[in-house]
Each structure stands twice: as structure tokens, then as C-alpha cells.
Amino acid sequence: MSSLGHGEDTIAAIATSAGSGGIGIVRLSGSNALAIADxxxxxxNKKKPSAFKNYTAHYGWMVKRKQKLLDLPPQLISGLYDSSERDGDEYEIIDEALLTVMRAPRSYTREDVVEMSCHGGMVSLKATLICALDLGARLAEAGEFTKRAFLNGRIDLAQAEAVLDIIQSRTEAFLKVSTHQLKGELSVELEAIREILMRAYVQIEAVINFPDDDMEDQRMEGLCEPIQSSRQRIDDLLASSEHGRILKEGIKIVICGRSNVGKSSLLNILLKIPRAIVSPVAGTTRDTIEEMAQIRGVPFQLVDTAGLLDPRDHIEEEAIRRSRMHIKGADLLLFVLDASEALTREDEGLLDDLKDQEGLIILNKCDLPMKIDEGRIISAAGRKKILKISVIQKTGIEGLETAIVEHVWHGKTVDPHGILVSNLRHIHALKDCRGVLKRAQEILADGLSLEFVSEEIKRAVNSLDSITGRHISADLLDQIFSRFCVGK
Ligand SMILES: Nc1nc2c(ncn2[C@@H]2O[C@H](COP(=O)(O)OP(=O)(O)OP(=O)(O)O)[C@@H](O)[C@H]2O)c(=O)[nH]1
Ligand SMILES: [Mg+2]
Structure with missing residues (x-):
């Protein structure tokens, strides 16, 4: 891992997001962080940050030596400082701040880290950052603080990637999954599997190098068990990945049906905001409307479509084309029917068109006298569940939400407190590992040379190591961290 080392320079970046905020933080990390902060x-009381006790925050002023200020190009300085605010003659004041010192190795990066909490305006933060750069810090690359935490052994790669997931979490459930990964729960499981495989590897090498005909059967049996148990544990991790991916990315729900059945009304009630225009005029929604929503902690992309009626003009033709495109790409359809009217020819046609897609049939407007032929719907529904609701009276909505969430989890309960693999890179590596172990089992069963088995086990261990970062190329590492923001 040392070959991936990053040198000794001290890095600096604005760690909070761009734009105005109550507080903004400029962060320094590296061997000169304290000297620069000084x-x-x-x-x-003129006490310097290098004399502050570890993990203490101190009130003071971010300043710039005037001498240095004169050295800077004028276009950089203009507008940054209020020259009326001076501390004696020596300094130009940039901002009021609270400074925190975290010395190596007890810091985020395991290097000396200084965090300067300023007022959260971009001008003062930029001025503070420029000041640090002027004093010898280098502007941090994207994700470089976390990369250093990884390279310095504070966290492994799976944990570093969890940091990114936490930042990008869109739901509380996924935040939970990510914090468990950051705590190292996935890594602990991977290390446990690795240990089993390494023991098997040592055993194989012993059999190859010190053959003992009398013990052969026993020793071979001893080899099969660890390979099988690792494969089972990898299968369990992969089984969790479908749920992990859903929590991370959400699933696409498309609301469809003919005009005027209440599709947009349903979208609004699921979103809990009046997003789409609702009216008694058929053909109100002409373009598809897409919004992200959370239902019981699960992220969804909700799409309201234009009613699938015979088009009256080019715009409606295009609207229907888009509706059909979304319907095709849906993970789950909410097929809405108006229960207060008899089934129309369009309803029947749609029921038939959509019979092979995953979905729920929603009988809306149940506050009005029912005119729809329920028997006909039951026979046409196939595997689709039928739910009765009234958007106007808000009845049946909770039941619909439950049915949606149950459908997503296929009746299984998902525990976001457990290990859920959600990262595509991890999923690919686990699949590789499973494939390699399967091959190892086949080689054993066919009675081929144990050297082949030993090779496969080494490969399986490498796949696991690519997740935790024990075994990873510098290029891939750069690729992973480039997805982070600067300052993290
Ligand atoms: N009585 C009753 N009326 C409803 C209900 N849900 C929606 N409506 C009414 O039905 C009409 C059509 O609702 P929309 O939500 O615009 O229907 P839509 O399916 O999006 O229609 P298009 O965009 O034209 O395809 C509006 O007047 C709604 O107020 C319901 O549960 N009960
Ligand atoms: Mg509509």
C-alpha cells in the first residue's frame, strides 16, 4: 500500500458545500497544518494553534499578514478584505473563527488536522483558503482527506466508500445502511470470510507439499467445508444486495391509466404536495412528471403519465409515446381505474397490454357509487393485487403505501441495521469471488490437481481484498476517490 503513498504535503480545502451558510469550514491536513494555522x-492571548490542547476549539480571528497581502496579485485580493478592520499594523483581518486542532494520529486523516469554522460566506472562506495556500498548503483533490484516511490505515476502502454514500444518502434507511458500513460491519464480515479462505489455502499448500496417503480423505474433506461455508456467506451478502441497491437508488413507480381516472391526484397524495395539475378536463397531464419520494423510508422515483387515450394532436401523440416509454421501464406500475364508471374499451385494452408487467391495480373514486365491473377486473388482474382507494377522501392510501413497500421487498423484511451490500463495485467483486469458489469446488469434485484449487482460492481472496482495498490498483483508487467532493 505504501506504493500508493501521497507524499508529505499539507492539503487544504473548503469542507462545507458551496453557497452561503451559517458556518463554513476550511480544513487543513498534513505535517504543516499547525505551522500554517499559527x-x-x-x-x-496570542496563544498559537500549535500550543492548543488536542480536541479543543478556540475563538479568534483568521488573519493575513499584510506583507503577504501585498505579494498577492491585486485581482485576487480585490473585495476580499475590509481594510478598515485591522489588528495593529501587522495583520489584515479576514473573518472571525473558531479553530479546532486534531493531532495525528487521532484525526480524520491520521495526520495533523486543523479545522477553521468561519462565517459561511464564500468570500471569507475563499480568503481563508487562499491564505492557507499562500502559506504553503496545496489545494486538496476531490476526496483527498478520505483517501489519506484510507492510505494511513484509519479506514479501509469499503468504509471510505461509505463516507460517500452517507453524503449522498437520500433516505434515512440508506443512511443507516451506510453508517453500518462506515462502522466497518461489512469489512468485518469480509475479513472473516478471508480468514476462512486463507486457512483453506494454507491447508491446501500443506497437502500439496506434504502428501500423506493415509490421511488423504480426511484432509480433502477438511478442504471442502471452508470453501462451501465462505461461498454461503458470500451468497448471503449478495442476497442482501438487491435490497441494498433499492435503498440506495430507489425504484421507479409509474402511474398509468386512461384520462381523468385520478393519476395526477394520486401522484400528489403520494408526494404529499400538489405537484401536478388536477382537473376534470380529460387530457390535463400532457407531459410526464417525475419526482423523487420516500414511502416508509424507501426512495422512489414517481412518474405521472399522460392518459393513454387516442391522441388528438401531435403533442398528445408525443405524450403517449413518452408514457409508454416510462411504462416499459417501470419497476412497478400503479394502474389506475375510475371505479365510479363502467370499464371502457381503453381500460380493457390497457389491462390486456399491461398484463405481463409488475403492478398494482388501483380502483380510485371509491367515494362515489361503484359502477365498475369488479369481477371482470379480478379475472383480468392475474397476479396484480387490486386496491380500492379514494384520493379525494384520502381513504385506502396507507394500505396502498403498505402494498407498494411490500411489493418492493417481496414480502421479506429488510433490516437496515444489518449488513446490506449496495455498492455496484462490491457486488461485482462478490460475484467474481463466488464464481471462483464455485470453480474451486468443481475442481475438487473432479479430483483435479490441488494446485488449481489453490490458485482459485488466491483469486477469491484477491476479489475480497479489492473491496476492502488491501489489493487495489492506484488507478482504480483514483477513480473511486474522484467521485467525492473536494474537502471530503
Ligand atoms: N370523486 C372523486 N374524484 C376524484 C378522485 N380522484 C380524483 N378525482 C377527480 O378526478 C378528476 C381528474 O383527476 P386527475 O388527477 O387530473 O386525473 P388524471 O388521471 O391525472 O387525468 P389526465 O391528466 O387528464 O390523464 C379531477 O376532477 C379530480 O378532482 C376521487 O378519489 N374521488
Ligand atoms: Mg393527470
Whole structure:
């Protein structure tokens, strides 16, 4: 891993997101972090950050030596400082700040880290950052603080990737999954599987190098068990990945049906905001409307479509084409019918068209007298569940939400507190590992040379190591961290 080392430079970046905020943080990490902070932070008692106790926060001022200020190109300085605010003659004040010191190795990166919490305006944060760069820090690359935490052995790669997932979490459930991964629960499981495989590897090498005919059967049996148990544990991890991916990315629900049945009304009630225009005029929704929503902690992409009626003009033709495209790509359809009217020819046609797709049949407007032929719907529904609701009276909506979530989890209960693999890179590596172990089992069963088995086990271990980062190329590492933001 040392070959991936990053050198000794001290890096700096604005760690909070761009734009105005109550507080903004400029972060420094590296062997010169404290020396740089000494030159840009003033306290009333003149105590320097390098003399602060670890994990203490201090009130003071971010400042810039005037001498240095004169050295900077004028276009960089213009508008950054209020020259009326001065501390004696020596410094130009940039901002009021709270500075925190976290010395190596007890810091995020395991290097000396200084965090300067300023007022969250981009001008003052930029000025503070420029000051640090002027004093010798280098602007951090995307994800470089976390990369250093990984390279310095504080976290493994799976944990580093969990940091990104936490930042990008769209739901509480996925946040839970990511925090478990950051705590190292996936890594612990992977290490446990690795240990079993390494023991098997050592055993195989012993059999190859010190053959013992009397013990052969026993020793071979001893080899099959660890390979089988690792494969089972990898299968369990992969079984969780479908749920992990759903929690991470959400699933696509498309609301469809003919005009005026209440599709947009249903979208609005599921979103809990009046997003789409609702009206008694058929053909109100002409373009598809897409919104992200959370139902019981699960993320969904909800799509409201234009009613699938015979088009009256080019715009409706295009609207229907788009509706059909979304319907084709849906993970789950909500097929809406108006229960207060008899089934129309369009309803029947749609029921038939959509019979092979995953979905729920929603009988809306159940507050009005029922005119729809329920028997006909039951026979046409196939595997689709039928639910009765009234969007106007808000009845049946909870039941619909339950049915949606149950459908997503296929009746299984998902525990976001457990290990759920959600990262595509991890899923691919686990699939590789499973494939390699399967081959190892086949070689054993066919009685081929144990050297082949030993090779496969090494490959399986490498796949696991690519997840935790024990075994990974510098290029791939750069690729992973480039997805982070600067300052993380
Ligand atoms: N009585 C009753 N009326 C409803 C209900 N849900 C929707 N409506 C009414 O039905 C009409 C059509 O509703 P929309 O939500 O615009 O229907 P839509 O399917 O999106 O229609 P298009 O966009 O034209 O395809 C509106 O007047 C709604 O107020 C319901 O549960 N009960
Ligand atoms: Mg509509």
C-alpha cells in the first residue's frame, strides 16, 4: 500500500458545500497544518494553534499578514478584505473563527488536522483558503482527506466508500445502511470470510507439499467445508444486495391509466404536495412528471403519465409515446381505474397490454357509487393485487403505501441495521469471488490437481481484498476517490 503513498504535503480545502451558510469550514491536513494555522489565526492571548490542547476549539480571528497581502496579485485580493478592520499594523483581518486542532494520529486523516469554522460566506472562506495556500498548503483533490484516511490505515476502502454514500444518502434507511458500513460491519464480515479462505489455502499448500496417503480423505474433506461455508456467506451478502441497491437508488413507480381516472391526484397524495395539475378536463397531464419520494423510508422515483387515450394532436401523440416509454421501464406500475364508471374499451385494452408487467391495480373514486365491473377486473388482474382507494377522501392510501413497500421487498423484511451490500463495485467483486469458489469446488469434485484449487482460492481472496482495498490498483483508487467532493 505504501506504493500508493501521497507524499508529505499539507492539503487544504473548503469542507462545507458551496453557497452561503451559517458556518463554513476550511480544513487543513498534513505535517504543516499547525505551522500554517499559527500564521493565520490570532487569539486575544496570542496563544498559537500549535500550543492548543488536542480536541479543543478556540475563538479568534483568521488573519493575513499584510506583507503577504501585498505579494498577492491585486485581482485576487480585490473585495476580499475590509481594510478598515485591522489588528495593529501587522495583520489584515479576514473573518472571525473558531479553530479546532486534531493531532495525528487521532484525526480524520491520521495526520495533523486543523479545522477553521468561519462565517459561511464564500468570500471569507475563499480568503481563508487562499491564505492557507499562500502559506504553503496545496489545494486538496476531490476526496483527498478520505483517501489519506484510507492510505494511513484509519479506514479501509469499503468504509471510505461509505463516507460517500452517507453524503449522498437520500433516505434515512440508506443512511443507516451506510453508517453500518462506515462502522466497518461489512469489512468485518469480509475479513472473516478471508480468514476462512486463507486457512483453506494454507491447508491446501500443506497437502500439496506434504502428501500423506493415509490421511488423504480426511484432509480433502477438511478442504471442502471452508470453501462451501465462505461461498454461503458470500451468497448471503449478495442476497442482501438487491435490497441494498433499492435503498440506495430507489425504484421507479409509474402511474398509468386512461384520462381523468385520478393519476395526477394520486401522484400528489403520494408526494404529499400538489405537484401536478388536477382537473376534470380529460387530457390535463400532457407531459410526464417525475419526482423523487420516500414511502416508509424507501426512495422512489414517481412518474405521472399522460392518459393513454387516442391522441388528438401531435403533442398528445408525443405524450403517449413518452408514457409508454416510462411504462416499459417501470419497476412497478400503479394502474389506475375510475371505479365510479363502467370499464371502457381503453381500460380493457390497457389491462390486456399491461398484463405481463409488475403492478398494482388501483380502483380510485371509491367515494362515489361503484359502477365498475369488479369481477371482470379480478379475472383480468392475474397476479396484480387490486386496491380500492379514494384520493379525494384520502381513504385506502396507507394500505396502498403498505402494498407498494411490500411489493418492493417481496414480502421479506429488510433490516437496515444489518449488513446490506449496495455498492455496484462490491457486488461485482462478490460475484467474481463466488464464481471462483464455485470453480474451486468443481475442481475438487473432479479430483483435479490441488494446485488449481489453490490458485482459485488466491483469486477469491484477491476479489475480497479489492473491496476492502488491501489489493487495489492506484488507478482504480483514483477513480473511486474522484467521485467525492473536494474537502471530503
Ligand atoms: N370523486 C372523486 N374524484 C376524484 C378522485 N380522484 C380524483 N378525482 C377527480 O378526478 C378528476 C381528474 O383527476 P386527475 O388527477 O387530473 O386525473 P388524471 O388521471 O391525472 O387525468 P389526465 O391528466 O387528464 O390523464 C379531477 O376532477 C379530480 O378532482 C376521487 O378519489 N374521488
Ligand atoms: Mg393527470
Amino acid at each position: 500564521q493565520m489565526f490570532l487569539t486575544k
